[in-house]
Amino acid sequence: MPAPHASIGGMASLRASGTTAIRYGTMREQVLGLTVVLANGEVIRTGGRARKSAAGYDLTHLFVGAAGTLGVITEVTLRLQGIPETIMAATCAFPDLEAAMNTVIATIQLGVPIAKIEIMDALQIEYCNGYMNLGLPNLPHLFIEFDGVPEANRAHADLMEGVARDFGGQGFVFATDRGEREQIWTARHNNGASSLHARPGSLVLATDVTVPISRLAECLSETHADLEKVDFPGPISGHVGDGNFHVLLLLDPKSDREQEQAHWFMDRLIERAIRMDGTCSGEHGMGLAKKKWAPVEFGEGAVEAMRTVKRAFDPLNILNPGKIFD
Amino acid sequence: MPAPHASIGGMASLRASGTTAIRYGTMREQVLGLTVVLANGEVIRTGGRARKSAAGYDLTHLFVGAAGTLGVITEVTLRLQGIPETIMAATCAFPDLEAAMNTVIATIQLGVPIAKIEIMDALQIEYCNGYMNLGLPNLPHLFIEFDGVPEANRAHADLMEGVARDFGGQGFVFATDRGEREQIWTARHNNGASSLHARPGSLVLATDVTVPISRLAECLSETHADLEKVDFPGPISGHVGDGNFHVLLLLDPKSDREQEQAHWFMDRLIERAIRMDGTCSGEHGMGLAKKKWAPVEFGEGAVEAMRTVKRAFDPLNILNPGKIFD
Numbered sequence: 001m002p003a004p005h006a007s008i009g010g011m012a013s014l015r016a017s018g019t020t021a022i023r024y025g026t027m028r029e030q031v032l033g034l035t036v037v038l039a040n041g042e043v044i045r046t047g048g049r050a051r052k053s054a055a056g057y058d059l060t061h062l063f064v065g066a067a068g069t070l071g072v073i074t075e076v077t078l079r080l081q082g083i084p085e086t087i088m089a090a091t092c093a094f095p096d097l098e099a100a101m102n103t104v105i106a107t108i109q110l111g112v113p114i115a116k117i118e119i120m121d122a123l124q125i126e127y128c129n130g131y132m133n134l135g136l137p138n139l140p141h142l143f144i145e146f147d148g149v150p151e152a153n154r155a156h157a158d159l160m161e162g163v164a165r166d167f168g169g170q171g172f173v174f175a176t177d178r179g180e181r182e183q184i185w186t187a188r189h190n191n192g193a194s195s196l197h198a199r200p201g202s203l204v205l206a207t208d209v210t211v212p213i214s215r216l217a218e219c220l221s222e223t224h225a226d227l228e229k230v231d232f233p234g235p236i237s238g239h240v241g242d243g244n245f246h247v248l249l250l251l252d253p254k255s256d257r258e259q260e261q262a263h264w265f266m267d268r269l270i271e272r273a274i275r276m277d278g279t280c281s282g283e284h285g286m287g288l289a290k291k292k293w294a295p296v297e298f299g300e301g302a303v304e305a306m307r308t309v310k311r312a313f314d315p316l317n318i319l320n321p322g323k324i325f326d
Numbered sequence: 327m328p329a330p331h332a333s334i335g336g337m338a339s340l341r342a343s344g345t346t347a348i349r350y351g352t353m354r355e356q357v358l359g360l361t362v363v364l365a366n367g368e369v370i371r372t373g374g375r376a377r378k379s380a381a382g383y384d385l386t387h388l389f390v391g392a393a394g395t396l397g398v399i400t401e402v403t404l405r406l407q408g409i410p411e412t413i414m415a416a417t418c419a420f421p422d423l424e425a426a427m428n429t430v431i432a433t434i435q436l437g438v439p440i441a442k443i444e445i446m447d448a449l450q451i452e453y454c455n456g457y458m459n460l461g462l463p464n465l466p467h468l469f470i471e472f473d474g475v476p477e478a479n480r481a482h483a484d485l486m487e488g489v490a491r492d493f494g495g496q497g498f499v500f501a502t503d504r505g506e507r508e509q510i511w512t513a514r515h516n517n518g519a520s521s522l523h524a525r526p527g528s529l530v531l532a533t534d535v536t537v538p539i540s541r542l543a544e545c546l547s548e549t550h551a552d553l554e555k556v557d558f559p560g561p562i563s564g565h566v567g568d569g570n571f572h573v574l575l576l577l578d579p580k581s582d583r584e585q586e587q588a589h590w591f592m593d594r595l596i597e598r599a600i601r602m603d604g605t606c607s608g609e610h611g612m613g614l615a616k617k618k619w620a621p622v623e624f625g626e627g628a629v630e631a632m633r634t635v636k637r638a639f640d641p642l643n644i645l646n647p648g649k650i651f652d
Contacts, residue, residue, distance in 0.1 A: 025351055025355060026377070026378040027378075028378070028384070029351060029355055038627075038631065042627045042630070042631075043627065044624075044625060044627035044628040044630075044631050045624070045625055045627075045628060046624075046628055046631075048603050048604065048605060048623075049537075049538040049603035049604070050536040050537060050538060050568075050569055050570075050603070050604045050605045050608065051352070051536065051538070051539070051567075051568045051569055051570075052352040052353075052354070052536060052568050052569075052570060052608050052609070053391075053536060053605040053607065053608060054391050054534075054605075054607045054608060054609050054610055054611045054612075055605045055606050055607040055611070055612050055616070055619075055620075055623060055624075056391075056612065056620060056623070056624055056628075056629075056632055056650055056651070057388060057391070057392055057396075057632045057635055057650070058354070058384075058387045058388060058390065058391055059628060059631055059632065059635075061384045061387040061388075062383060062384060062387075062388050062635075064384065065379075065380055065382075065383070065384055066383055070383075081437075082434060082435035082436060082437050083437070084437035085436060085437055108408060109408035110408060110410075110411060110475075111407075111408050111409070111410035111411060111473060111474045111475075112474065112475065113439045113474065147437060148437045148438065148439065148478075148482075149436075149437075149438065149478070149481045149482060149485055150481075151477055151478070151480075151481035152474075152475070152477070152478035152481045152482060154477075155475045155476075155477035155478045155481070156474075156475060156478060159475055208380075210376040210377065210378060210379060211375075211376060212375040212376060212377070213377065241377075242376075242377045242378050243376055243377055243378075244376075244377075244378060277374050277375035277376070278374065278375070278376045279374060279376045279379040279380075279381045280381050281379065281380045281381040282376065282378050282379060282380060283378070283380050284380055285380045285381070286380075286381050286382065290381070293381075294381075294382060297374075297381060297382070298370075298371070298372075298381075298382055299370060299371055301364075301368045301369065301370035301371075302370040302371060302372055302382075302385060303382075304368070304370075305364065305368075305370050305372075305385055305639075306382055306383045306385065308638045308639060309383055309385075309388075309635065309638060310383075311638070312634045312635060312637070312638035313631075313634060324382055324383075325382070
């Protein structure tokens with residue numbers, strides 16, 4: 001039986017080691033302009049270097065995320081961000097994922113400009129402990145980064161520590177020294193490797209749903225309940241400021257049963273995310289494996305509108321055919 | 327002779343009283359999803375409530391800014407922002423626009439999360455003084471807002487004051503009390519009314535170019551030089567964190583000569599912005615008046631790509647025909 005997804009273990013762990021800088025917006029928002037080769041061979045330039053524009057159609061963001069189905073991107077103009085004066089990393093353990101999520105929501109609502117905020121569930125922490133002997137409590141953890149003026153970082157960390165304590169958080173630690181910061185982030189940066197170490201030889205499949213942050217605790221809780229019904233383990237790490245999380249399904253590549261369970265698990269997860277006004281893919285695209293979800297998530301009308309765009313730009317269907325939708 | 331632009335005095339002053347919250351991204355980035363009625367009567371839903379998505383084409387941002395030429399937007403889902411714990415307003419005078427711009431650039435590069443930052447030139451300040459007896463020095467001013475935790479606001483304001491002083495800034499004042507904050511922002515919020523007061527009965531035309539922030543001082547300086555060659559006054563206020571500024575052309579509605587000069591001035595301004603990798607419109611769109619700039623700014627290939635999208639969505643050309651491009 002083929003793997004349910006096209007991604008392979010190495011890719012999945014590479015992806016999962018990425019973190020999201022929420023203070024600076026999404027990756028998509030960093031793209032100011034593109035050079036694109038169209039299906040007819042025409043080379044066009046979209047966008048520019050201005051930070052905002054109300055001139056003409058936003059072709060830039062039509063091509064970003066189209067997975068090469070509308071044109072081939074050959075140049076990208078990105079917004080640059082200044083290097084912050086100081087960076088402060090922090091981590092904190094929570095009795096459960098809901099407490100961690102409540103801390104995230106309250107902190108964001110207080111207007112604290114968090115640079116990064118990531119979550120890992122108890123199983124993922126356990127795997128990291130096993131891989132690197134970190135000695136963290138086997139509980140869900142948040143990993144946070146503040147950046148900017150030192151006094152501001154300190155004030156933001158103090159505020160967040162207070163919020164975390166209100167929700168039962170414990171062992172809040174923070175550091176500005178580079179080595180200590182890297183120590184704090186070690187678990188997060190090794191979640192892929194530690195997961196493979198916990199079940200050597202696994203076929204790793206990573207899920208990629210995103211839901212509104214207000215629904216994330218509920219979505220994680222239902223996902224955990226499903227994980228109890230399958231034979232394989234599924235540690236979770238998430239870009240929690242975006243409502244996006246990845247379950248790493250650690251499958252026995254020889255077990256048809258586990259791969260069937262993986263299909264069941266992923267279908268339910270995506271259906272759940274869509275029901276919660278979320279998306280089947282926050283970061284990695286739909287490719288072939290998720291295209292059956294296009295009409296469910298977007299509606300038939302919107303899929304037909306996407307087909308209209310595709311036919312207009314690529315009437316002979318020569319650009320990455322068959323991806324995203326049929 | 328008809329007015330060179332479709333905007334009228336009241337609209338222009340209403341627009342010019344808007345300010346831009348740069349810390350939270352552009353207006354476009356606040357739009358998560360839409361309901362759109364297409365030309366064929368089909369109603370589609372784009373986007374959703376997830377903060378990010380890599381699923382399907384980004385139809386949302388194709389329709390935003392299309393000025394109704396691709397479909398009629400009937401519902402918008404916006405990202406919400408928490409109300410900050412405290413807001414701090416600040417203002418500072420500078421010997422010239424370049425000093426003010428250098429302060430802005432250095433502050434942004436230091437990673438200070440500014441909520442708002444706006445500029446007004448000496449003429450605009452003079453008009454505000456005349457209208458409201460504010461007693462500000464007749465010099466270019468920045469108007470700034472920080473928000474969040476009090477200690478962070480204070481640290482950011484202190485840092486920016488130091489930077490401003492390095493560039494010759496004087497009279498840096500800040501306030502957190504609501505009444506005092508409104509006092510600080512009074513000039514900015516009344517720039518339209520004060521301009522009309524300075525030349526009663528004017529036909530007011532507002533320009534809308536945006537350039538990379540690094541080119542803004544140069545763009546403003548060349549624009550000031552052009553203003554010395556025309557008969558009408560042109561006070562300037564700008565959303566300086568975005569590189570976007572508005573010149574309010576205060577025209578004698580009975581003077582053909584001034585309206586001809588206005589054409590000349592605006593053409594040169596837009597040509598200058600495009601030459602500096604900017605755009606003819608940062609906020610207000612191209613409509614009819616700016617569509618001649620589409621091939622200059624985007625290139626013929628990109629305009630043809632936009633036409634491809636337009637023809638695909640509106641083959642009978644019934645949706646706001648003739649706007650943006652021919």
